[in-house]
Amino acid sequence: MTLLTIKNLSIEFPGRHGTERAVDEVSFDLSPGEILGLVGESGAGKSTIGNGIVQLLSAPGRVSSGDIFLNNTKISTFSSKEIIKIRGSRVGFIFQDPMTSLNPLFTVENQLVETINKNLGIEDRKEASRIAIDLLDQVGIPDPEVRIKQFPHQFSGGMRQRVVIAIALAGDPELLIADEPTTALDVSVQDQILSLIRKLCRERQVGCLLVTHDMGVIASVTDRVAVMYRGKMVEIGKTAELLTSPKHEYTKSLISAVPRSSKKIERFPLVEYIETTAKGLKHIDVKTHWLGQGTRHENIQDLLEIKDLNLSFVTRDAFLKKNRKYLQATSDVNLTVKQGETFGLVGESGSGKSTIARMVAGLQKPDSGSIKFDGVELVDNPDPVAVQQARLQMQMVFQNPYSSLNSRMKVDDIIAEPIQFHRLAPAQEIRTIVGDLLDHVGLGRAAGLKYPHEFSGGQRQRISIARALASRPRLLICDEPTSALDVSVQAQILNLLKDLQDELGLTMLFISHDLPVIRQMCDRVAIMRHGRILETAESEDFFEHPQNEYSIELLGLMPRFDKIYEVEATV
Amino acid sequence: MAQFLLKRLLQVILVMFVISAFCFGIQDSLGDPTRELAAMSMSDEERENLKDTLGLNDPLLVQYGRFVGRAVQGDLGTSYFFKEPALTVILKKLPATLELAFAASIIIITISIPLGVFCAIRPRHWFAKFTMAVSVIGISIPVFLTALALIFIFSITLGWMPSFGRGEIVEVWGYWSTNFASWDGIVHIIMPAIALSSIMLPLFIRLVRAEMLEVLSSEYVKFARAKGMDSLTVYFKHALKNTMLPVITVGGVQIGIMVAYTILTESVFQWPGMGFMFLEAVNRSDIPLITAYIMFVGFLFVIVNTLVDLLYGLINPMVDLVSGK
Numbered sequence: 068m069t070l071l072t073i074k075n076l077s078i079e080f081p082g083r084h085g086t087e088r089a090v091d092e093v094s095f096d097l098s099p100g101e102i103l104g105l106v107g108e109s110g111a112g113k114s115t116i117g118n119g120i121v122q123l124l125s126a127p128g129r130v131s132s133g134d135i136f137l138n139n140t141k142i143s144t145f146s147s148k149e150i151i152k153i154r155g156s157r158v159g160f161i162f163q164d165p166m167t168s169l170n171p172l173f174t175v176e177n178q179l180v181e182t183i184n185k186n187l188g189i190e191d192r193k194e195a196s197r198i199a200i201d202l203l204d205q206v207g208i209p210d211p212e213v214r215i216k217q218f219p220h221q222f223s224g225g226m227r228q229r230v231v232i233a234i235a236l237a238g239d240p241e242l243l244i245a246d247e248p249t250t251a252l253d254v255s256v257q258d259q260i261l262s263l264i265r266k267l268c269r270e271r272q273v274g275c276l277l278v279t280h281d282m283g284v285i286a287s288v289t290d291r292v293a294v295m296y297r298g299k300m301v302e303i304g305k306t307a308e309l310l311t312s313p314k315h316e317y318t319k320s321l322i323s324a325v326p327r328s329s330k331k332i333e334r335f336p337l338v339e340y341i342e343t344t345a346k347g348l349k350h351i352d353v354k355t356h357w358l359g360q361g362t363r364h365e366n367i368q369d370l371l372e373i374k375d376l377n378l379s380f381v382t383r384d385a386f387l388k389k390n391r392k393y394l395q396a397t398s399d400v401n402l403t404v405k406q407g408e409t410f411g412l413v414g415e416s417g418s419g420k421s422t423i424a425r426m427v428a429g430l431q432k433p434d435s436g437s438i439k440f441d442g443v444e445l446v447d448n449p450d451p452v453a454v455q456q457a458r459l460q461m462q463m464v465f466q467n468p469y470s471s472l473n474s475r476m477k478v479d480d481i482i483a484e485p486i487q488f489h490r491l492a493p494a495q496e497i498r499t500i501v502g503d504l505l506d507h508v509g510l511g512r513a514a515g516l517k518y519p520h521e522f523s524g525g526q527r528q529r530i531s532i533a534r535a536l537a538s539r540p541r542l543l544i545c546d547e548p549t550s551a552l553d554v555s556v557q558a559q560i561l562n563l564l565k566d567l568q569d570e571l572g573l574t575m576l577f578i579s580h581d582l583p584v585i586r587q588m589c590d591r592v593a594i595m596r597h598g599r600i601l602e603t604a605e606s607e608d609f610f611e612h613p614q615n616e617y618s619i620e621l622l623g624l625m626p627r628f629d630k631i632y633e634v635e636a637t638v
Numbered sequence: 639m640a641q642f643l644l645k646r647l648l649q650v651i652l653v654m655f656v657i658s659a660f661c662f663g664i665q666d667s668l669g670d671p672t673r674e675l676a677a678m679s680m681s682d683e684e685r686e687n688l689k690d691t692l693g694l695n696d697p698l699l700v701q702y703g704r705f706v707g708r709a710v711q712g713d714l715g716t717s718y719f720f721k722e723p724a725l726t727v728i729l730k731k732l733p734a735t736l737e738l739a740f741a742a743s744i745i746i747i748t749i750s751i752p753l754g755v756f757c758a759i760r761p762r763h764w765f766a767k768f769t770m771a772v773s774v775i776g777i778s779i780p781v782f783l784t785a786l787a788l789i790f791i792f793s794i795t796l797g798w799m800p801s802f803g804r805g806e807i808v809e810v811w812g813y814w815s816t817n818f819a820s821w822d823g824i825v826h827i828i829m830p831a832i833a834l835s836s837i838m839l840p841l842f843i844r845l846v847r848a849e850m851l852e853v854l855s856s857e858y859v860k861f862a863r864a865k866g867m868d869s870l871t872v873y874f875k876h877a878l879k880n881t882m883l884p885v886i887t888v889g890g891v892q893i894g895i896m897v898a899y900t901i902l903t904e905s906v907f908q909w910p911g912m913g914f915m916f917l918e919a920v921n922r923s924d925i926p927l928i929t930a931y932i933m934f935v936g937f938l939f940v941i942v943n944t945l946v947d948l949l950y951g952l953i954n955p956m957v958d959l960v961s962g963k
Binding site: 186 | 856857858861862864865866868871875876879880883953954955956
């Protein structure tokens with residue numbers, strides 16, 4: 068018996084420049100209790116399918132052809148009045164970001180009770196409230212009687228997602244559509260939420276359509292998986308089979324681009340299926356080029372030394388100092404980064420890893436401690452010239468390439484700005500240098516005349532890297548440089564960073580929450596939690612023999628794509 | 639909470655200090671008050687004596703100190719014209735102005751929220767487009783022109799409405815005179831209130847519409863739809879409350895500005911409120927009354943803003959007034 072059948076579904080978005088086909092002739096079906104993964108990169112149309120089922124497409128999107136059956140009822144032709152009856156009561160929805168999917172001005176009780184009122188037809192408030200408490204208990208929220216009276220902002224991200232799941236299940240639906248349910252969550256929380264979804268689906272015999280871009284998530288919870296590429300479904304099959312022996316070229320390259328956590332490889336395999344770098348780029352010889360002739364690198368051992376670094380934020384201000392409450396963002400952090408190595412900082416959100424990067428880059432002033440770069444003290448140094456010289460040699464690549472580039476400036480000007488500001492090259496040579504830099508990061512010099520919005524996420528991150536290189540840095544601080552990017556693009560950017568490091572002898576401080584990426588990129592790692600460094604080790608040692616309890620736990624929770632993949636492959 | 643109020647109190651003191659310095663500056667530079675007070679035939683000697691008794695020959699700082707000292711005790715000087723303490727004069731005129739501002743606020747709230755919400759929900763509807771177009775015109779027409787047009791149409795041509803004054807007023811609680819206790823009073827307040835609201839109304843319609851559009855595109859509205867809520871619940875429960883947060887913040891400031899705008903409305907309609915009084919005081923060079931008015935309005939601004947912040951804190955659970963964040 069099938070719960071959901073989709074036949075030749077096409078969804079279109081009519082626009083000024085013609086109609087865009089977001090979903091193109093997709094067919095699949097789903098049984099009760101089964102979890103079907105929909106995987107693909109951004110723009111593949113996977114979320115659109117989920118929204119299309121219950122007619123939640125944002126205007127002007129519409130289902131142009133095809134049929135959707137829910138328990139043999141054709142729901143694709145339902146009117147908006149009829150579909151409202153389906154939503155919530157027969158189809159539950161879980162969205163990506165639990166921080167924004169709950170209304171901030173209403174209590175959890177209010178939001179649960181209205182759902183129960185509508186979908187179960189229970190008018191009595193007390194009765195609905197009792198059911199709500201029971202639901203919160205089922206999704207694993209401690210003290211549900213107390214927590215139900217609270218507002219969403221009083222819950223942590225993982226707890227909020229549990230509330231969202233409780234609301235999605237409140238109408239006792241047959242089908243659950245989970246749209247990237249764990250993308251905004253930490254690894255440890257992700258694991259809990261995925262197990263919860265899996266458990267609830269099995270127990271209640273609810274079919275689940277799980278939309279995600281993450282192969283690790285697919286591997287750990289789904290029974291079957293459908294791979295989407297540019298609106299088309301290229302492959303569908305049992306998860307283990309599909310991951311071990313993918314048939315379609317796209318699936319193959321997608322799987323190979325996922326960073327492994329099990330062993331270190333030199334370069335990432337590229338997904339050529341999607342995006343290729345520009346052709347006919349001028350090759351520059353770094354040894355003779357301007358780019359390679361920055362400050363001469365003396366062979367010092369430790370380029371960056373951080374000692375007893377402390378920073379706290381006031382979380383609750385009070386008139387009297389003793390009543391104030393602080394959050395210790397970093398406490399007594401000690402670390403050294405050696406010349407030429409890639410040093411990884413790993414930890415979950417709120418562990419203080421980005422705060423360290425910001426303090427090193429001078430964006431945040433520490434309360435106490437010392438940061439030495441090439442022997443120059445950066446904290447409270449009375450000599451501003453020395454500090455500026457040191458800062459010039461460290462540059463940052465930020466997480467979000469959509470907001471870290473000034474959208475009103477041309478790419479040429481963005482990259483030329485640090486060269487002009489620090490007077491690093493004669494004015495007449497700047498344009499040539501900028502062009503060479505753009506060639507070198509794989510964009511091509513023609514890109515310089517465009518504005519940032521004309522580029523994709525991966526290309527923008529290349530621009531960010533070119534901008535960072537423009538001041539000829541010795542230390543590159545990369546704060547989650549690829550977490551906003553698709554897997555295939557991530558592979559390209561990481562390769563680029565590796566190449567640049569080899570050529571220019573760059574030292575990198577690499578911050579990420581993604582353990583497989585860290586393993587591929589870093590020579591040494593430090594693991595952080597609650598502002599403290601728990602363990603610093605050679606990268607290979609850390610992954611093979613973690614010492615700290617938390618490290619062991621974290622490694623165990625890593626997305627299990629490789630595990631399934633490796634085990635099945637050897638059979 | 640106590641800490642929030644304490645902080646606010648300190649702010650009030652600072653703001654009032656700045657305003658008082660400004661007012662004193664005006665007082666000092668607006669010329670010689672004895673010229674207005676004294677008879678034509680007064681000799682120079684008598685005039686000097688008068689200056690001495692008024693303390694006008696003392697050093698500036700002493701005069702300012704005396705000014706602040708009296709102001710703290712509620713003595714903002716004595717009106718030259720009314721021969722009464724300026725504060726008493728203002729308090730007598732206060733009910734008329736506050737009632738006018740209140741009536742205008744009622745008009746703004748009851749019209750702008752439904753219209754703004756409608757324009758956000760049905761942006762392509764002809765009436766939404768019409769409202770948006772009219773609101774641009776509304777913003778660009780000055781208050782006094784609207785007021786004169788209203789008088790011309792409804793009082794002179796049609797003869798339906800009274801053109802000036804408060805009409806029949808009823809004293810309540812001893813000193814407060816109200817328009818809302820009699821039919822005649824209500825009829826008299828309608829046109830001034832419409833004129834006063836005309837400048838703010840288009841702004842609020844646009845504000846409500848813009849905020850509502852933003853809220854409607856948010857994830858929690860989509861989630862509310864996904865969990866099966868019907869459109870009415872989504873619009874008027876989930877979206878509207880969130881829409882009101884920024885509207886309240888802006889609205890609070892605008893109420894203060896509206897009290898200031900009453901100067902124009904009140905003088906066109908001969909409305910015996912603070913604004914009309916201020917205009918007369920300027921004409922008569924009644925300097926103590928002018929400064930008292932400025933200080934009083936400044937005080938009113940700060941109080942209204944504090945109330946708005948408290949209200950905001952009540953509606954938004956994420957604002958914790960206790961910790962001052």
